[in-house]
Amino acid sequence: MRKSHKATKPQSHKYKGVIERYRQYLPVSSKTPIVTLLEGNTPLIYSCYLSKTLGKNFEVYLKYEGLNPTGSFKDRGMTMAISKACEQKAKAVACASTGNTSASAAAYSVRAGIKCIVLIPKGAIALGKLSQALIHNAQVLAVDGNFDDALSLVREITEKYPIVLVNSLNPYRIEGQKTASFEICDCLGCAPDFQVMPVGNAGNITAYWKGYKLYYAKKKITGLPKMLGFQAAGSAPIVRGHPIKNPETIATAIRIGNPASWKHAEQARDESGGLIDMVSDKEITQAYKILAARDGVFVEPASAASVAGLLKLSGKGYFKQRPRSSTGRTQRVVCILTGHGLKDPDRAIKSIKPPKTVKSNLKAVLKEIGY
Ligand SMILES: *Cc1c(COP(=O)(O)O)cnc(C)c1O
Numbered sequence: 001m002r003k004s005h006k007a008t009k010p011q012s013h014k015y016k017g018v019i020e021r022y023r024q025y026l027p028v029s030s031k032t033p034i035v036t037l038l039e040g041n042t043p044l045i046y047s048c049y050l051s052k053t054l055g056k057n058f059e060v061y062l063k064y065e066g067l068n069p070t071g072s073f074k075d076r077g078m079t080m081a082i083s084k085a086c087e088q089k090a091k092a093v094a095c096a097s098t099g100n101t102s103a104s105a106a107a108y109s110v111r112a113g114i115k116c117i118v119l120i121p122k123g124a125i126a127l128g129k130l131s132q133a134l135i136h137n138a139q140v141l142a143v144d145g146n147f148d149d150a151l152s153l154v155r156e157i158t159e160k161y162p163i164v165l166v167n168s169l170n171p172y173r174i175e176g177q178k179t180a181s182f183e184i185c186d187c188l189g190c191a192p193d194f195q196v197m198p199v200g201n202a203g204n205i206t207a208y209w210k211g212y213k214l215y216y217a218k219k220k221i222t223g224l225p226k227m228l229g230f231q232a233a234g235s236a237p238i239v240r241g242h243p244i245k246n247p248e249t250i251a252t253a254i255r256i257g258n259p260a261s262w263k264h265a266e267q268a269r270d271e272s273g274g275l276i277d278m279v280s281d282k283e284i285t286q287a288y289k290i291l292a293a294r295d296g297v298f299v300e301p302a303s304a305a306s307v308a309g310l311l312k313l314s315g316k317g318y319f320k321q322r323p324r325s326s327t328g329r330t331q332r333v334v335c336i337l338t339g340h341g342l343k344d345p346d347r348a349i350k351s352i353k354p355p356k357t358v359k360s361n362l363k364a365v366l367k368e369i370g371y
Contacts, residue, residue, distance in 0.1 A: 017039055018041075019036060021040065021041070022182055025182065027172070028083065033087060035083045035108055037070070039068045039069050039075035040075075041183065042183070043067065044062070044063050044183070044334070045064055045295070049290065050333075054314055058330065058333060059330050059333070061188075062297055062335050063183075063184060063335070063336050063337060066298075066299055066300070066341065071342065071343055072104065072339035073180060076176045077170075077177040077207070078101075078108045078166065079176055080175050081105075081164075081166045081172045081176065082105075082166070083112075090162070090163075090164045091162070092162070093114060093163065093164045094166070095167050096154045097119070098120075098124070098129075099129025099343070101166070102118040102125075102132075103128075103132035106118065106133045107136050116138040117138065117139045119150040119153055119154050121147050121149070122143060123142070124147070126300065126346070127345065128345065129344075146246070146255070148247075154167065155167075168206075168261060174203055178207045178214065180208065180211070180336070181207075181212045182211055185221050188332060191223050191225050194226050194228055195336065196228045196333065196336070197228070197230070198254050198336070199229040199231050199254065200254035201261060205264075209227055209271070209272065226274040226275075227272040228310075229309075230309035231305070235254065238262060238265055245257060252344070253302035254302045254305060277309060283308040283311070287307035287310075288341075291337070299341050301344060302339060310333065310335055
């Protein structure tokens with residue numbers, strides 16, 4: 001129910017996070033304690049550069065999920081997972097993580113006053129993410145293995161002991177994450193024609209597709225987007241059709257060889273008439289720099305996989321082949337930018353020339369800047 005907007009009730013204007021905003025579409029009740037950091041409500045930014053690249057019948061928007069409280073979309077799922085864990089009186093949660101899940105789980109566990117256990121692949125997580133899990137006091141264990149190894153350990157532990165699993169295998173994670181598709185539709189006033197996104201463990205593509213289908217069933221939108229997912233070439237199990245034993249990519253958030261939601265990702269692809277393809281680390285780095293230098297949007301490498309994918313498809317003429325919609329209207333493309341660039345500052349510095357050192361005098365500086 002919409003609350004009254006009377007001036008005497010300033011409280012009613014306050015944003016209360018994704019659960020309160022989309023309560024009617026989520027499995028919560030009046031008994032669910034809502035644990036929130038006011039996640040969601042992220043901007044949908046028009047990209048001049050990418051719109052021009054695609055051509056005159058297209059508009060490209062960037063859903064900047066890096067602006068969530070812990071810097072990634074994982075917060076949408078975590079507010080649900082931790083709220084439900086509290087409802088069930090859990091004392092502890094655990095996850096395996098390439099970094100962002102642990103950052104989010106650690107922060108929301110602090111809000112809830114419960115213990116958070118994190119297993120990360122040793123040496124393979126970005127500095128910003130590790131610092132988050134540690135500063136929020138999670139118990140962090142670096143496993144001498146990759147993400148997939150860490151996930152199987154956590155699955156076994158949470159099956160045997162009273163600890164709640166908060167990876168995206170936890171169905172409440174998917175429920176919370178689907179709110180991003182509602183926001184996109186509410187903002188555009190319709191569903192986009194295409195949605196482009198990175199695919200790692202494949203929970204997010206599953207969540208978006210579920211959200212779009214629900215909005216369609218509720219008649220909030222009259223069409224559905226084609227789902228275009230991108231894996232990194234060195235860790236592209238879905239594209240190659242088999243698990244990858246030693247996945248490799250600079251995009252650590254999607255360095256996953258055996259996605260938990262594999263089947264659901266294929267379902268989203270097939271039902272929507274979309275595709276799941278891959279992009280090289282070189283293409284990811286290019287897109288990463290383009291977003292920062294052309295649109296002023298700083299993302300982590302995994303997020304740039306969506307724009308790398310968009311550029312790859314555009315280069316192949318994928319969008320040109322699309323018939324104009326029957327009304328001749330502009331087609332809308334949304335790229336999901338899953339995490340903030342500050343998560344992985346090392347990568348930014350490595351991909352750009354370091355600053356030039358100059359003498360500490362006016363003449364030297366003026367000479368360099370061309371005045
Ligand atoms: C988790 C994550 C992904 C991958 O999402 P999946 O649901 O695992 O497919 C992509 N980008 C970032 C920044 C992430 O944190």
